[in-house]
Amino acid sequence: MLHVVVLDMGTANIFSLSSALRFLGAPFVVTADPAEVPSASHLILPGVGAFDPAAAQLRDQGLLAPLRTHALVACKPLLGVCLGMQLLFEGSEEGEREGTGLLTGRLARLRADGHGSHRVPHVGFAAVTGFTPTGLFDGLEDGAMFYFTHSYARMEAVDDTNMARCAHAEPFVAAVQRGNICGAQFHPEKSQANGLRLLANFLRLPAGVAA
Amino acid sequence: MKRLIFTLLHDRGRFMLSRNFRLQAVGTIRWLFENYDFETVSRGLDELMVLDVTRGDRDTAAFASAVSEIAQRCFIPLTAGGGVRSVDDAALLLRHGADKVLVNTQFADAPEACDAIAGFFGRQCLVAGVDYVEAADGTRVVVAAHGQRDTGVPLAEWVERVVAHGAGEVVLQSVARDGTGMGLDLEVTASLGRRPEVPLILLGGVGRGEHIAAGFRDEAVDAVATANLFNFIGESFVTARREMIVQGLDVADWHAAEYRTLKGAFAPADGGARA
Amino acid sequence: MPTMTETETSLRWCSNCVSMSTRPRIQYDARGWCNACVWAETKKTLDWASRERELHALLDRHRGRGPFDCVVPVSGGKDGSYVAHTLKTKYGMHPLAITVTPALSLPLGDENLKAFIASGFNHLSINPNPDAMRVLNRTGFVEMGFPYYGWLIAIQAGVLRTAARFGIDLIVYGEDGEVEYGGSTETAKNPIYDIDYMQRVYLEGGYERVLEASGVPENDQYFFRFPTSVELGGRSLEMTHWSYFENWDPYRNYLVAKEHCGLREADLSNSGTFTNFSQNDQALYALHTYLMYLKFGFGRANQDACIEVRRGAMDRAQAVNLVRLYDGHYPEEYAALYLDYYGMTQAEFDAVLDRYANERLFEKRDGRWRPRFTVA
Numbered sequence: 001m002l003h004v005v006v007l008d009m010g011t012a013n014i015f016s017l018s019s020a021l022r023f024l025g026a027p028f029v030v031t032a033d034p035a036e037v038p039s040a041s042h043l044i045l046p047g048v049g050a051f052d053p054a055a056a057q058l059r060d061q062g063l064l065a066p067l068r069t070h071a072l073v074a075c076k077p078l079l080g081v082c083l084g085m086q087l088l089f090e091g092s093e094e095g096e097r098e099g100t101g102l103l104t105g106r107l108a109r110l111r112a113d114g115h116g117s118h119r120v121p122h123v124g125f126a127a128v129t130g131f132t133p134t135g136l137f138d139g140l141e142d143g144a145m146f147y148f149t150h151s152y153a154r155m156e157a158v159d160d161t162n163m164a165r166c167a168h169a170e171p172f173v174a175a176v177q178r179g180n181i182c183g184a185q186f187h188p189e190k191s192q193a194n195g196l197r198l199l200a201n202f203l204r205l206p207a208g209v210a211a
Numbered sequence: 212m213k214r215l216i217f218t219l220l221h222d223r224g225r226f227m228l229s230r231n232f233r234l235q236a237v238g239t240i241r242w243l244f245e246n247y248d249f250e251t252v253s254r255g256l257d258e259l260m261v262l263d264v265t266r267g268d269r270d271t272a273a274f275a276s277a278v279s280e281i282a283q284r285c286f287i288p289l290t291a292g293g294g295v296r297s298v299d300d301a302a303l304l305l306r307h308g309a310d311k312v313l314v315n316t317q318f319a320d321a322p323e324a325c326d327a328i329a330g331f332f333g334r335q336c337l338v339a340g341v342d343y344v345e346a347a348d349g350t351r352v353v354v355a356a357h358g359q360r361d362t363g364v365p366l367a368e369w370v371e372r373v374v375a376h377g378a379g380e381v382v383l384q385s386v387a388r389d390g391t392g393m394g395l396d397l398e399v400t401a402s403l404g405r406r407p408e409v410p411l412i413l414l415g416g417v418g419r420g421e422h423i424a425a426g427f428r429d430e431a432v433d434a435v436a437t438a439n440l441f442n443f444i445g446e447s448f449v450t451a452r453r454e455m456i457v458q459g460l461d462v463a464d465w466h467a468a469e470y471r472t473l474k475g476a477f478a479p480a481d482g483g484a485r486a
Numbered sequence: 487m488p489t490m491t492e493t494e495t496s497l498r499w500c501s502n503c504v505s506m507s508t509r510p511r512i513q514y515d516a517r518g519w520c521n522a523c524v525w526a527e528t529k530k531t532l533d534w535a536s537r538e539r540e541l542h543a544l545l546d547r548h549r550g551r552g553p554f555d556c557v558v559p560v561s562g563g564k565d566g567s568y569v570a571h572t573l574k575t576k577y578g579m580h581p582l583a584i585t586v587t588p589a590l591s592l593p594l595g596d597e598n599l600k601a602f603i604a605s606g607f608n609h610l611s612i613n614p615n616p617d618a619m620r621v622l623n624r625t626g627f628v629e630m631g632f633p634y635y636g637w638l639i640a641i642q643a644g645v646l647r648t649a650a651r652f653g654i655d656l657i658v659y660g661e662d663g664e665v666e667y668g669g670s671t672e673t674a675k676n677p678i679y680d681i682d683y684m685q686r687v688y689l690e691g692g693y694e695r696v697l698e699a700s701g702v703p704e705n706d707q708y709f710f711r712f713p714t715s716v717e718l719g720g721r722s723l724e725m726t727h728w729s730y731f732e733n734w735d736p737y738r739n740y741l742v743a744k745e746h747c748g749l750r751e752a753d754l755s756n757s758g759t760f761t762n763f764s765q766n767d768q769a770l771y772a773l774h775t776y777l778m779y780l781k782f783g784f785g786r787a788n789q790d791a792c793i794e795v796r797r798g799a800m801d802r803a804q805a806v807n808l809v810r811l812y813d814g815h816y817p818e819e820y821a822a823l824y825l826d827y828y829g830m831t832q833a834e835f836d837a838v839l840d841r842y843a844n845e846r847l848f849e850k851r852d853g854r855w856r857p858r859f860t861v862a
Binding site: 020025026119121123125145187190193194 | 288306334408474478
C-alpha cells in the first residue's frame with residue numbers, strides 16, 4: 001500500500017513537494033516525527049540550505065536511526081532531494097558534520113569559472129545526461145531538463161549506481177539510484193513534467209529491492 | 212539556458228496590467244485560471260513571478276493566498292514579492308509556495324534587511340527588483356516605491372549595490388517600456404559596463420514572442436520576464452517557445468502530454484492524500 | 487503598389503490584423519492584407535519629410551493671423567491633446583481648443599479635459615442645448631443606429647461655425663479614419679477637405695434629413711448647422727487631418743498626452759475592449775461600438791486589437807484571442823443610463839438594437855445577439 005512520508009525538518013519548502021504529490025494523487029504525510037517513519041512505504045528527505053544544520057537536525061530529532069532502518073534493513077525506497085541527496089553521503093566540504101553515509105563519498109563545492117552560465121550557486125534549468133532510463137529514470141530522455149539551485153554537489157562518480165550527470169563548470173552527479181536509495185540534486189517538484197515523471201518513477205519502486 | 216518568466220501583478224484580489232507603472236485591473240484569480248490553464252501554460256514557461264503591486268494598504272493575506280493558489284498548479288520555480296521588508300515577510304511567501312522572494316524598495320530603505328534575508332535563506336533565494344527611468348541625457352536612473360521615488364542613483368551603481376547586499380538575481384525593469392508592447396530595452400545590459408556576477412532578467416515592453424526572442428539573443432541577458440497579461444492568453448507562450456526552439460535559441464524544450472498521464476496516477480480507489 | 491482585389495462576398499478577416507470584410511469600403515490585397523494594414527506598411531517608407539514640409543507650408547499660411555491661428559477639436563482624450571500639444575510646442579502655433587460637450591459625459595473624461603486645459607491651452611466648451619442634442623442623438627440612434635449622431639454633427643458643424651466666428655480658418659482634426667482604418671482613400675493624398683466631404687463621409691449623408699425631421703427649434707439648431715456663406719464672408723475654411731502630415735500612432739498619442747497633458751486612464755478595461763486609455767469621455771461610445779458590432783460583426787476590441795497588431799505590440803494570434811474574449815460586449819453597465827437618457831423602456835431600446843443586428847452574422851438567443859461566426 002502506497003504511503004509516502006515526507007520528512008519535514010523545517011528547512012525545506014514542503015509546499016511544492018506536497019503539491020506535486022497531490023497532483024500525482026499519492027497518499028502522503030508530512031512529518032518530523034520519527035515514529036511515523038516505519039509506516040512509510042516510500043520516504044522522501046527534502047532539504048534546502050546548509051549541510052551542518054540539517055545533518056545536526058537529523059540526529060537531534062532522532063531521525064537518523066529510523067531512516068537507516070528504512071533504507072538498509074527494510075530496504076524500502078528513499079529519495080533525498082537537493083540537500084536531502086547531499087545528506088545521503090558521508091559529508092560535505094561545506095561543513096564539519098557527517099551525513100548518513102548511505103552513499104559512499106563526500107561532496108565538494110561547485111567551481112565557478114567567471115563565465116555567465118557558470119556561477120555559484122548554480123541556479124536554473126540544466127540538462128541531465130548519462131543515465132540508463134530505467135527505475136528512477138524510466139521514460140526520461142537523455143538531456144532532460146531539471147531545475148537546480150545549489151552550491152555543492154557530488155563531483156566523482158558513485159559506485160554501483162544508475163547515475164545521471166549534469167555539467168556545470170565541470171560535471172557533477174545530478175541524480176543517482178542504487179537499488180532503493182535514490183537522490184536528486186535538482187528539484188523534481190520544480191522541473192515541469194520531467195520532475196513529476198521522476199517522482200512517479202520513485203513512487204513505483206517496489207519496497208524490498210535491496211541496495 | 213535562457214529563461215522565460217511570466218509575471219503576474221496582484222492588487223488586492225485582482226490581477227493587473229501595467230502601462231508605464233499605471234495599473235489597469237484585468238480580472239480576479241478566476242479570470243486568470245479561466246484564461247491561463249497553468250498546466251498548459253507552464254509548458255511555455257520556465258518560471259513564474261507573482262508581485263503584489265498594491266499602492267495603498269496591502270492585503271498581505273490575500274496576496275499570500277493568491278501565491279499558493281498559483282503555486283500549487285505549477286511545477287516550476289516561483290518568485291514572489293512586493294512589500295517584502297524582512298526575513299519574516301520573506302518566510303511567509305516561501306511558506307506559501309514561493310521558491311524565491313523579490314525585494315525592491317527595501318534595497319533603498321534598509322539594505323541590511325536584504326543582507327539578512329540572503330543570509331537566512333541563501334542568496335539564491337533573493338531576487339532584486341530594480342526599476343529605472345531614462346533621464347533627459349539618456350542615462351538610466353533607478354526609481355523606487357512603485358516608480359514614485361527618484362533615487363538619483365545610476366542603474367549600474369544600483370546593481371552593484373543590490374548584489375553587494377545579497378541579491379542572487381536582478382530584474383531590470385524599464386518604466387518607459389512597461390506595458391507598451393514596444394519591445395525590451397535591449398541596450399540596458401551594455402549600459403551596465405561591467406557584467407554583474409548574478410543573472411540578469413529583463414522586464415518591460417514585451418508584447419509578442421519576437422520581443423522575447425530578441426532579449427534572449429543578448430548574450431548578457433539570462434532571462435526575459437513579461438507581465439503582459441492580455442497578450443499571452445491561451446497557447447501563446449507555448450507557440451512562442453516552439454518558434455524560439457526552431458530558431459535555435461538556447462531555451463529548454465518542455466513536452467506536454469506527460470502532465471495528463473501523470474495526473475492522479477497514484478490516487479487510491481478510495482480517494483486522495485491524507486496530508 | 488500591391489493589386490487590390492474586389493471585396494469578396496463571403497466573410498473573411500485580414501491576414502495581418504483582424505479587420506473584417508464587412509467593414510464598409512474595406513479591400514484586401516493579394517496577400518489578404520486589408521487596406522489599413524497596407525497603409526501601415528506604406529507609412530513606414532513614406533516620405534514624411536515631404537509631408538512635414540507641406541505641414542509647414544500650411545501652418546505658415548495661418549500662423550499669427552489673429553490671437554488664435556487654428557482650431558483643434560478636443561475631448562480631453564489622447565488624440566486631440568496630442569495634436570494641440572504638438573501644434574503649440576513644436577510648430578509655434580496658437581491653437582484654440584474646442585470641445586463640444588457630449589451627452590452622458592464620464593467623470594474620467596471630465597477630469598482629463600480639465601487636466602488638458604490646465605496643461606496650458608486656450609479652450610472653448612460648446613454646449614448646445616442638451617434637449618436639442620438629445621433629440622438629435624435619439625433620432626440618430628433610432629433611424630441610423632448612431633447613438634450620438636447629434637454630437638457627431640456638432641463636433642463638425644458647431645466647431646466650424648465657431649471657428650468662422652473667431653475668424654480662424656484652419657481646423658486640424660486628428661486622424662482620418664477612412665485612411666487609417668480601412669476605407670475610402672480620397673484623402674490619402676489630399677490633405678485639405680471641405681464641408682461637402684464631411685457631410686458625405688463622416689455624417690453618412692443623413693445629416694439634413696435628421697435635422698429637418700427633428701422638430702428642434704431653429705435657434706437651437708445653431709451648433710448643428712454649418713456656417714452660412716454670409717458667416718464665412720467669402721473666406722474658405724480649411725479642414726485637415728494631422729494623420730496626413732505625420733505618421734498617426736494612437737499609442738504614441740497616448741504616451742505624449744499622458745506625459746504632457748495630464749491624461750489618466752481608467753482603472754478597469756473599457757467596456758467591450760481590453761484597453762483603458764482611449765475614449766473615456768462619454769458613455770455613449772460603448773453603445774456606438776456595440777451597434778457597430780451588431781451591424782458589422784466587429785466592435786471595440788477588434789478595433790483596438792487591429793491597432794495593436796499594426797504597431798507591432800501583438801501578433802495576429804494574440805489579437806484573435808482578445809477579440810474572441812472581449813468583442814461585442816452588451817453595455818449592461820450603462821443600460822439604465824441610456825434608457826433614462828433616451829426616455830425608452832428596455833424593450834423599446836432592445837427593439838432598436840434588433841433593427842441593426844445583421845441576421846446574417848447574428849442570431850438572438852437568451853435575449854442577446856450571438857455571433858454565428860468565429861473570428862479566425
